[in-house]
Amino acid sequence: MQIFSEPILSALARLTGQPLAQLKLERPRDPKLGDLAFPCFLVAKERKQAPPAVAAELAAALAGQLDGISASAAGPYLNFRIDRPLLAREICAEVAIAGERFGASDEGAGKTVLIDFSSPNIAKPMHIGHIRSTILGAALVRIFRHLGYKVVGINHIGDWGAQFGGLVVALRRWKGEVDLEGDPVMGLLDLYQRSKAALKDDAQFQAEAVAAYQELESGREGEVRELWRWVTEVSMRGFLATYARLGVSHELVRGESWYEPLLAPTLERVKAAGVTEISQGALVVQLGELDKSLKETPCLLQQTNGTTLYATRDLAALFSRFEEFGFERCLYVVGGEQKLHFRQLKGVLKRMRQPWEPRVEHIDFGLLLGPGRKKIASRKRGEVLVLDDLLDEVTEAAEKVIEAKNPALAKRAQVARDVALGALIYNDLKRERIKDVIFDEHEILSFEGDTGPYLQFTHARLASILRKAHANEDAALRSKPDWSALENAGEILVTIGRFGDVVRSAAARAEPSELSGYLLGLARDVSTWVSSSDNRVLGTAGPEGAARVALVRCAKSALGNGLRLIGIPTPEEM
RNA sequence: GCGCCCGUAGCUCAGCUGGAUAGAGCAGCGGAUUUCUAAUCCGCUGGUCGGGGGUUCGAGUCCCCCCGGGCGUGCCA
Structure with missing residues (x-):
C-alpha cells in the first residue's frame, strides 16, 4: 500500500508546503468515496481558506499528476482512488512475493523485546486465570517477531514463597492419600488445597510450615529442598504439556527462586541510590513527589522482620534483565489488578534515575469473569477451572460440530483441536485487552458469528x-x-x-x-x-x-x- | 475516604488516538443451497454514545463536575 500512499503524500507535501511527517491519510467513511482520504482542515486553517475550497484546489492541481491514482474533492476531503487493475496487480504481487513474510518488516532489527507472560505458580495446574496472559503474551511474541525484533518470551514461574512451607508439610502428612503417580499435578492441587485449610486452623501445621519454609530459604540441601525440586519438576512437566496444546512456548523459563541470590545486592543498590527510608519499621521508597496519586502508597522493599517482598523480587529481576538483554521494551503481560505494583516499580526506577525506565511497560488486561460478572467455576471440580479440562470440553464440542457439518473430513481429531484453540484464542483477543472478558461458554461453544x-x-x-x-x-x-x-x-x-x-x-x-x-x-x-x-x-x-x-x-x-x-x-x- | 480503569443497540463489543451519515456479532423477524464448505451469505427491526457543562470550524473520542460498575489501596503475590 505504501507504493500508493507514498507518492500521494509527497505530492501533497509539495503542494501544501507542509512537512511530510505531518500529513496523514485516512480511510474514507464510505469506501465508495475512495481508497484513501486526505482531510483538508489543517491546511485550510493555515491558508485561511475554506476546507472545501482547498480540497477542490488540490484536486485540480493533482489532476493527471499521479500514475494510476485519481484525486477528487468531496466537501472538505480530498479522496484518492487507485486504478483497480493497478491495485489488484500490485497487491497480489506483493503478497505472492512476500509469502509467509507478508506484513513483516525490519523495524525491530537489532532490538530486543522482553515479554513476561503466563507465569503460573507451581504445585497447581494452569487454570482459567492464566489463559489471558498466556494467549495475549504469545500473540505479542509472534507479532513483534514478525517485525524483526529479537523476542524473548519469559516465563517467570512462581516457585518461591511461604506457601511452599505448607505444601511440604502436606506432602509429609498426606502423601499416601493422593495419587501422585498417575496425575501428580492434580494430586498436588489436592494437597495444596488441604494445606491451605490446615494453615488456617491447625497451629501445629502452621509452625511446621514456617520451619519448612525457613529451611528452604536457608538453601540447605535436605528433605525440604528435595521435595521443592520435585514439585517444581512435576509442575513444569504439566505446564509444558498444557503449553504444547496451546501452541505456546517461552525462550526463557526462570522461576522467582533464580533471583534469590540477587535480592541482597538489589537492596544495596537501591539504598546506595539514596532513595530509601525506614517507615513504620519497613524499608520503603517514597513516591509521592513523583506522582501525587502514589503519595499514600510507597513501594515496600523489606518487611520489618527483614524479609523481602514481591516488589524486591521484581526489581531484582528487572535490573538483571536489563543487564542481560539491554532490552528496547520489557513488557509485563499481567492483569490490571497489579497496576499499582508496576507503577511503584517504575516509580522506584525513576527515583533511581534509570534512563530506561520508560521501556518497562505493564501490559495490563481486564478480569476474566463468568456470566453475570460472577467468578468462573468449574462444573467438574468446583473451585478451579483447569485449563486442560476447558480445552477438552471445547475440543469435544468441536468434534460434535464436525460430525454434523463435515463427517467425511479426514484428520478430524486434529481439526477439532485446531478449531477449539481458534475459538478460545479469538475469544480472548477479540476485544481491547483492558476490557473485562465475560467468559460465555455458550458463545465459545457455538463457533458461529464473530x-x-x-x-x-x-x-x-x-x-x-x-x-x-x-x-x-x-x-x-x-x-x-x-x-x-x-x-x-x-x-x-x-x-x-x-x-x-x-x-x-x-x-x-x-x-x-x-x-x-x-x-x-x-x-x-x-x-x-x-x-x-x-x-x-x-x-x-x-x-x-x-x-x-x-x-x-x-x-x-x-x-x-x-x-x-x-x-x-x-x-x-x- | 483516596487512586486507577470501564460505561456506545436487549446482550457482547468495534469506532483507525479530534473529522464525512456511529458499525459488527448474538438474540428476534424474513430470505438465499442443481455449481467453489449453510461453521456461510443477503435484508429488516433495534442508538438522547451514562448525565451535565466546557475547549474546537468539528467531540463517542480531549478537559472539568456528577452518576453507575469494577479493581486496588505499607509489611500477600
Whole structure:
C-alpha cells in the first residue's frame, strides 16, 4: 500500500508546503468515496481558506499528476482512488512475493523485546486465570517477531514463597492419600488445597510450615529442598504439556527462586541510590513527589522482620534483565489488578534515575469473569477451572460440530483441536485487552458469528477453492490474469494492503485486538465476495478466472498470516 | 475516604488516538443451497454514545463536575 500512499503524500507535501511527517491519510467513511482520504482542515486553517475550497484546489492541481491514482474533492476531503487493475496487480504481487513474510518488516532489527507472560505458580495446574496472559503474551511474541525484533518470551514461574512451607508439610502428612503417580499435578492441587485449610486452623501445621519454609530459604540441601525440586519438576512437566496444546512456548523459563541470590545486592543498590527510608519499621521508597496519586502508597522493599517482598523480587529481576538483554521494551503481560505494583516499580526506577525506565511497560488486561460478572467455576471440580479440562470440553464440542457439518473430513481429531484453540484464542483477543472478558461458554461453544472458527472457516473455504482449481487443472491457472476483472474486490485489496500497518500498530500499542478486529473485517469482506455467484472462481476460464484465483490466493495468504500471528491454527479443511 | 480503569443497540463489543451519515456479532423477524464448505451469505427491526457543562470550524473520542460498575489501596503475590 505504501507504493500508493507514498507518492500521494509527497505530492501533497509539495503542494501544501507542509512537512511530510505531518500529513496523514485516512480511510474514507464510505469506501465508495475512495481508497484513501486526505482531510483538508489543517491546511485550510493555515491558508485561511475554506476546507472545501482547498480540497477542490488540490484536486485540480493533482489532476493527471499521479500514475494510476485519481484525486477528487468531496466537501472538505480530498479522496484518492487507485486504478483497480493497478491495485489488484500490485497487491497480489506483493503478497505472492512476500509469502509467509507478508506484513513483516525490519523495524525491530537489532532490538530486543522482553515479554513476561503466563507465569503460573507451581504445585497447581494452569487454570482459567492464566489463559489471558498466556494467549495475549504469545500473540505479542509472534507479532513483534514478525517485525524483526529479537523476542524473548519469559516465563517467570512462581516457585518461591511461604506457601511452599505448607505444601511440604502436606506432602509429609498426606502423601499416601493422593495419587501422585498417575496425575501428580492434580494430586498436588489436592494437597495444596488441604494445606491451605490446615494453615488456617491447625497451629501445629502452621509452625511446621514456617520451619519448612525457613529451611528452604536457608538453601540447605535436605528433605525440604528435595521435595521443592520435585514439585517444581512435576509442575513444569504439566505446564509444558498444557503449553504444547496451546501452541505456546517461552525462550526463557526462570522461576522467582533464580533471583534469590540477587535480592541482597538489589537492596544495596537501591539504598546506595539514596532513595530509601525506614517507615513504620519497613524499608520503603517514597513516591509521592513523583506522582501525587502514589503519595499514600510507597513501594515496600523489606518487611520489618527483614524479609523481602514481591516488589524486591521484581526489581531484582528487572535490573538483571536489563543487564542481560539491554532490552528496547520489557513488557509485563499481567492483569490490571497489579497496576499499582508496576507503577511503584517504575516509580522506584525513576527515583533511581534509570534512563530506561520508560521501556518497562505493564501490559495490563481486564478480569476474566463468568456470566453475570460472577467468578468462573468449574462444573467438574468446583473451585478451579483447569485449563486442560476447558480445552477438552471445547475440543469435544468441536468434534460434535464436525460430525454434523463435515463427517467425511479426514484428520478430524486434529481439526477439532485446531478449531477449539481458534475459538478460545479469538475469544480472548477479540476485544481491547483492558476490557473485562465475560467468559460465555455458550458463545465459545457455538463457533458461529464473530468467532475464531468463523475466521478459520473463511480461510478453509479459500483453501478449498485453490485445492479444487489445482485438482481440476483449471485452465485459468495457465492464463495471465486480467486484473480489470477484480473491479468489485477493491475494498478487499485495499484492506489487504493495510496489513503491515495493522501489525505495526498492534505491536506499538501491544494490542493484539487490533489485528484480530482487522482479520474479522477482512474475513467478512472476503466471505461476502466468495459467496456471491457473480464471483465464481472454478469454471471461470481464461484471464478473468486467473485474476480470481490470484485474489483468492492473496486473501488466503493474508488471512492465514494474520491468524498465525495471533496464534490461531489455519487448517486447510474443516 | 483516596487512586486507577470501564460505561456506545436487549446482550457482547468495534469506532483507525479530534473529522464525512456511529458499525459488527448474538438474540428476534424474513430470505438465499442443481455449481467453489449453510461453521456461510443477503435484508429488516433495534442508538438522547451514562448525565451535565466546557475547549474546537468539528467531540463517542480531549478537559472539568456528577452518576453507575469494577479493581486496588505499607509489611500477600
